[in-house]
Amino acid sequence: MIDSNGSAAADGAYLAELQALDPQAVPTICRVLGCGPQDICEVEPLKNGYTNQSYIFRVDGEPYVYRHPGAASADIIDRRSEYASQTIAADLGIDTTFIAGDPEAGWKISHFIPGTVPFDYHDWDHVAQAMAIARKLHGCGVDSGFGFDIHQDTLKQIDLLDDAHRRYFDDLPELLQTAELLNGDIAGDAAARCLCHNDFYDENFLVGPDHIDLIDWEFSGMSDYASDLGVFIACCPDYTYEDSLRIFELYFQRPLSDDELYHCVAAAAVVSFHWLIWAIFKEYTNESVGELLNYYYRYTKMFDEKALAMRKEAI
Secondary structure: OOOOOHHHHHHHHHHHHHHHHHOOHHHHHHHHHHOHHHOOEEEEEEEOOOOEEEEEEEEEEEEEEEEEEHHHHHOOOHHHHHHHHHHHHHHHHHOOOEEEEEEOOOOOOEEOOOOOOOOOOOOHHHHHHHHHHHHHOOOOOOOOEEEEEEEHHHHHHHHHHHHHHHOOOOOOHHEEEHHHHHHHHOOOOOHHHEEEEOOOOHHHEOOEEEOEEEEOOOOOEEEEEHHHHHHHHHHOOOHHHHHHHHHHHHOOOOOOHHHHHHHHHHHHHHHHHHHHHHHHHHHHOOOOOOOOOHHHHHHHHHHHHHHHHHHHHHH
């Protein structure tokens, strides 16, 4: 147990660490929350990763999070797009954690939600709530002014691979060809375009006692609604095709038409291939992703097979 002196020392050390990382952090916190530097206490790192470094702290007993964007994030994150979507999500009540942010500097201040539990892909109440969030987001009718094309992002990553990793699996060239074909089929559906999260999976759901928040809007933008469904499915390690069909129906709240089902299955194939390439790229950069490679490969093969069969039937 840390005594009061030890706690104060830890506070001071972490606050100094945050100030060294971001000299504007304390002035920003004070301006946004209307407090003084002496009011910022119980500071500690929350999550430090490639794109962000975050600290939890308290002011007047309330917990908050300060997010500082990592140096490398400027190369892969459009903070203006993130901020536009984040403010829309806050207005919709989809992300109640957001307090303030800056679309240029990239900092963000949020409420810290205590007492959350992990999102459970096999708790169908959790899943139904996630699909309700997706419907609310996709149906909001607001254009963020920024787009995100998941297949184009896939192609960018492929261009960065060496020849060996472009053939990490023997049939990877054929899988790319199928992704191109299916993406071509669904890309022309203008009705499918709406505001999407594009990182719509378990780690970005904060499951509180009375509400689920969808956080981390870094990859959001105007996209295909079915991309969010595909991401959601592909990031669960053990869904079956029948589970996927159940998710589609939970989203639509009714049976799908043949065209809707083909669109969702084809999009899931394109998205699964995107995550497969992402995993291969991680391996290429010496960041092992373990079994994720096999999960994404399985989903790509499964959805490819289903989509191609449906496509052949329709011809």
